Amino acid sequence: MALATLPAVTGGDRTGTARHYLMCRPEFFAVTYAINPWMDPDQGADAARAVQQWEGLRRAYEELGHKVSLIDPVDGLPDMVFAANGALVVDSRVYGARFTHAERAAEGPAYLRWFADRGFETMEPAHTNEGEGDFLTLDDVVLAGTGFRTDVAAHVEAQEFIGRPVVTLRLVDPRFYHLDTALFPLDGQNVAYYPGAFSEGSRNVLRRMFPDAVIATEEDAAVLGLNAVSDGANVVINAEATGLSLELERLGYTVVPVDLSELRKAGGGPKCCTLEIREVSAA
Numbered sequence: 001m002a003l004a005t006l007p008a009v010t011g012g013d014r015t016g017t018a019r020h021y022l023m024c025r026p027e028f029f030a031v032t033y034a035i036n037p038w039m040d041p042d043q044g045a046d047a048a049r050a051v052q053q054w055e056g057l058r059r060a061y062e063e064l065g066h067k068v069s070l071i072d073p074v075d076g077l078p079d080m081v082f083a084a085n086g087a088l089v090v091d092s093r094v095y096g097a098r099f100t101h102a103e104r105a106a107e108g109p110a111y112l113r114w115f116a117d118r119g120f121e122t123m124e125p126a127h128t129n130e131g132e133g134d135f136l137t138l139d140d141v142v143l144a145g146t147g148f149r150t151d152v153a154a155h156v157e158a159q160e161f162i163g164r165p166v167v168t169l170r171l172v173d174p175r176f177y178h179l180d181t182a183l184f185p186l187d188g189q190n191v192a193y194y195p196g197a198f199s200e201g202s203r204n205v206l207r208r209m210f211p212d213a214v215i216a217t218e219e220d221a222a223v224l225g226l227n228a229v230s231d232g233a234n235v236v237i238n239a240e241a242t243g244l245s246l247e248l249e250r251l252g253y254t255v256v257p258v259d260l261s262e263l264r265k266a267g268g269g270p271k272c273c274t275l276e277i278r279e280v281s282a283a
């Protein structure tokens with residue numbers, strides 16, 4: 001088995017790689033419960049508008065040359081649109097999610113079944129974890145969040161299963177309850193992040209690991225600007241994150257702004273809607 005050779009994509013001054021994403025159309029999207037500070041059931045959300053915005057995100061990926069696969073949404077699981085939370089997929093091995101809150105519990109088996117039905121090697125987790133919401137994969141390491149959702153025991157379990165080093169990072173601000181609200185990989189080697197979301201020890205770890213990281217302001221983090229998706233050349237990002245977008249352009253990335261304001265009412269952005277399928281090819 002060898003790593004799948006991914007076609008190149010270009011954007012700005014940089015070259016990235018084409019990706020394969022799994023997404024879930026938000027047909028049953030709603031805000032009927034509150035499990036994070038962004039959610040207000042009294043305000044609710046508009047599913048039709050969410051679908052429209054989500055279609056814009058899907059189109060953006062396809063226009064950039066990425067492949068998008070779809071999982072069927074399930075009535076009664078309004079947060080299932082946040083595919084990133086459904087699993088962690090590295091080298092065609094699928095580490096399943098086990099959600100913190102009962103409201104989302106049924107999503108884990110639904111995502112795992114999707115992968116099992118397509119021949120992926122899957123693992124049912126013994127420990128609480130919310131998939132790529134708290135596991136972000138770089139070339140040589142997986143960064144893993146804890147503090148609000150994912151247990152440290154799941155970091156150890158994932159490391160054993162996928163065979164890549166997993167580095168624990170502690171989140172301390174409830175607005176940034178998943179790692180992917182506070183940090184995103186720019187490519188396989190570098191990241192952008194908001195230091196205020198992390199404990200002092202984790203800030204030191206990040207400084208040491210990523211001396212050239214892009215540091216985001218609280219203003220950009222507060223519109224979920226760090227819930228972005230980069231292919232190494234193009235960064236798909238919430239349109240409101242204007243400061244971070246300018247900085248990324250200055251560094252030679254092409255910024256692809258999207259409006260996901262309806263989905264933000266549940267605490268999600270572009271990355272939350274996107275589960276990367278990292279495959280190996282038989283070589």
Ligand SMILES: CN(C)C(=N)NCCC[C@H](N)C(=O)O
Pocket residue numbers: 035036039079082084085104132133177178180181227266267268269271272
């Ligand atoms: C970037 N984030 C946070 C995600 N990866 N997922 C969004 C999950 C939203 C859901 N209402 C929840 O609170 O679980």
